[in-house]
Amino acid sequence: MDLGIAGKRALVCASSKGLGRGCAEALAEAGVDLVMNARGSEALEQAAAEIRAKYKVTVDAVAADITTETGRAAVLAKGPFDILVTNAGGPPPGLWSDWSREDFIKALDANMLTPIALMQAVLPGMIAQGWGRVVNITSVSVKAPIAVLGLSNSARAGLTGFVAGTARQVAGKGVTINNLLPGIHATDRAIALDGAVVKARGISMEEAIAERAATIPAGRYGTAAEFGATCAFLCSQHAGFIVGQNVLLDGGATNTTL
Ligand code: NAP
Numbered sequence: 001m002d003l004g005i006a007g008k009r010a011l012v013c014a015s016s017k018g019l020g021r022g023c024a025e026a027l028a029e030a031g032v033d034l035v036m037n038a039r040g041s042e043a044l045e046q047a048a049a050e051i052r053a054k055y056k057v058t059v060d061a062v063a064a065d066i067t068t069e070t071g072r073a074a075v076l077a078k079g080p081f082d083i084l085v086t087n088a089g090g091p092p093p094g095l096w097s098d099w100s101r102e103d104f105i106k107a108l109d110a111n112m113l114t115p116i117a118l119m120q121a122v123l124p125g126m127i128a129q130g131w132g133r134v135v136n137i138t139s140v141s142v143k144a145p146i147a148v149l150g151l152s153n154s155a156r157a158g159l160t161g162f163v164a165g166t167a168r169q170v171a172g173k174g175v176t177i178n179n180l181l182p183g184i185h186a187t188d189r190a191i192a193l194d195g196a197v198v199k200a201r202g203i204s205m206e207e208a209i210a211e212r213a214a215t216i217p218a219g220r221y222g223t224a225a226e227f228g229a230t231c232a233f234l235c236s237q238h239a240g241f242i243v244g245q246n247v248l249l250d251g252g253a254t255n256t257t258l
Contacts, residue, residue: 001238003030003232003233003235003236003237003238004236004237004238005027005030005031005032005082005083005133005232005235005236005237006030006031006032007031007032007033008032008033008082008083008235009032009033009034009035009079009080009081009082009083010024010027010032010033010034010035010081010082010083010084010085010235011034011035011037011075011076011078011079011081011083011084011085011118011122012024012027012034012035012036012037012085012087013037013066013075013085013086013087013088013118014037014038014066014087014088014089015034015036015037015038015044015047015085015087016036016037016038016040016043016044016046016047017038017043017047017187017188018185018187018188018189018224019087019137019182019185019187019224019227019228020038020085020087020137021047021224021228022223022224022225022226022227022228022229022231023085023087023135023137023227023228023231023232024036024047024051024085024228025051025055025224025225025228026225026228026229026231026232027083027085027228027231027232027235028051028054028055028057028059029055029232030232030235030236031055031057032057032083032235033057033058033059034048034051034057034058034059034060035059035060035061035062035075035078035079035081036048036051036059036060036061036062037061037062037063037064037066037071037075038063039063039064039065040063041061041063044061044063045061045063047061048060048061060078062074062075062078066087066088066114066118067088067109067110067114069117072114072117072118072121076118076121076122079121079122079125080122080125081122081125081126081132082126082129082131082132082133083132083133083134083135083235084118084119084122084132084133084134084135085134085135085136085137085231085235086114086115086118086119086134086135086136086137087136087137088110088111088114088115089110089189090111090139090149090152090189091103091106091107091110091111091149091151091152091155092151093148093149093193093196094148094150094151095148095150096147096150099150099151103151104151104154104155107151107152107154107155108154108155108158110155111138111152111155111156111159112155112156112158112159112162115136115159116159116162119134119166119177122134123166123170123175126170126173126174126175127170127173127174127175130173130174131174131175132170132173132174132175132176133175133176133234133235133236133239134175134176134177134178135177135178135179135180135231135234135235136159136163136177136178136179136180137179137180137182137231138156138159138160138179138180138181138182138246139152139156139181139182140181140182140183140248140250140253140254141153141156142156142157142160142179142181142246143181143246143248143254143256144254144256159179160179160246163177163178163179163244164244167243167244168243168244171243171244174240176234176239176240176242176243177243177244178234178239178242178243178244178245178246178247179245179246179247180227180230180231180234180247180249181246181247181248181249181250182222182227182249182250183216183222183248183249183250183251183253183254184212184213184216184221184222184250184251184253185221185222185223185224185227185249186221186222186223186224187224190221191205194208194209194212195208197211197212209221215253216250216251216252216253217251217252217253218251218252219251220251221251222249222250222251226249227249230247230249234247
């Protein structure tokens with residue numbers, strides 16, 4: 001399917017690895033020029049070079065912490081953008097009684113206020129040109145809480161509320177905003193969480209992965225490529241009537257009818 005977005009320009013945040021990289025790859029395959037971002041410049045430059053070589057699109061790499069004002073200013077200076085994919089690392093796991101005000105502020109900054117600030121920066125340009133696509137990478141924890149990820153549950157719920165109202169305010173201008181909710185995907189983040197289980201329970205990594213995969217009706221972890229393809233579709237010309245949705249990509253793990 002031709003996604004109809006060749007020649008558009010996208011900012012894909014936190015995209016040297018994992019789900020962000022999957023989104024960058026799928027958009028590049030559709031002919032979209034990219035600004036890619038991550039904190040570490042080595043992996044970022046390598047990812048940018050691989051995507052440039054494979055898909056023949058323009059890729060600017062901006063090494064910066066997207067959760068800081070200066071980091072956001074550095075990536076936004078590469079605009080204007082037709083497409084925005086927001087993403088950042090997730091907050092650390094813990095117990096409800098562990099977290100201080102500072103921990104909450106950090107999580108809110110990274111996973112709620114940063115995507116909101118990015119949307120506030122790019123939406124006026126998208127509205128002015130009558131076309132834009134925003135996809136926020138959030139989490140399955142928005143639909144079904146993950147007890148040890150209370151910081152994520154809280155911050156991402158706040159972002160979801162902002163998107164629900166804002167998406168409906170900009171839809172009439174040709175701009176769509178939707179959220180993609182990953183369940184378990186085979187990325188460094190998932191492997192780090194499995195590593196914690198290995199340590200705590202004294203089992204092997206293979207056992208930890210097999211146990212977790214068995215909790216997913218699809219019987220496996222998702223891939224960054226599948227995730228990216230869904231993101232690219234939401235950014236396509238065909239998805240203009242999909243507004244303010246929370247699209248779950250979890251292999252059926254969340255046991256709900258709707
Ligand atoms: P990942 O494999 O660890 O990759 C994270 C990417 O983001 C890397 O490129 C990393 O590069 C970059 N990054 C992290 N913090 C950043 C920051 N402050 N500024 C700029 N770049 C940053 O993670 P992932 O699995 O793709 O997860 C992406 C998001 O989805 C996270 O918020 C995660 O919590 C959420 N999620 C993931 C899963 C899953 O199963 N994978 C499930 C639910 C939710 P640098 O480290 O060099 O900055």
